[in-house]
Amino acid sequence: MLRQLTSKTCRVVARSLAQWTMPTVVAETQQLTTLRAFRAISTGISHVTFQSEPSTSSAVARAAETAPNSPPFPAWTPTRELQKRKILPKRMGHLLQVLEKEKEVAAQQQLDRPEFGPGDLIELKLSVPENKRRTTAFKGICIAKRNRGWRTSFTLRNFIGNSGGIERTFPLYSPHVLEIKVLSAAGRKKYRRAKLYFLRERQPKEYRVA
Secondary structure (H helix, E strand, O other): OHHHHHHHHHHHHHHHHHHHHHHHHHHHHHHHHHHHHHHHHHOOOOOOOOOOOOOHHHHHHHHHHHOOOOOOOOOOOOHHHOOOOOOHHHHHHHHHHHHHHHHHHHHHHHHOOOOOOOOOEEEEEEEEHHHOOEEEEEEEEEEEEEOOHHHOEEEEEEEEHHHEEEEEEEEOOOOOEEEEEEEEOHHHHOOOOOOOHHHHHOOHHHOOOO
């Protein structure tokens, strides 16, 4: 008797569940199909195919093929999808290099620094913030130039009166350096070194700039 009641109860429950779930699933499927078809029609797609959503890398590659003039990667790419520099320190270092390069290009366009190298005679026009921003001049021979992008600097050496040999190092893109004038570039032919530190031990007449 108990087995018969249990079997009847299970049949009733199964029948009720089947009658309740099936129409709901069918209705939801019809609604989802209608929504997708409406979206496809609204975007102007004639042939509707339901596929899984492509990954970001495949979508970017497909966009690069359709538009050859566009860059292969967007302005910002998630770290997991990078082909190179996936490690955070390397990625941050690359970002700093890009920002410094942009800063260097902007400063070069704004300040218009001339090209010069070791052995050239240079005259600078400087602004002194400690002296009410008054201007002063400094001349010397360039004995070193350190090319570091935005942080490029150079060193000038001269012999002034009783002070003896004087060396001063200036940042190339410093706003306090108002003007850089190359007085003579002929000295480059006499020196074949990138750093002319040996002039410190030579006679003042070899590096003095009047």
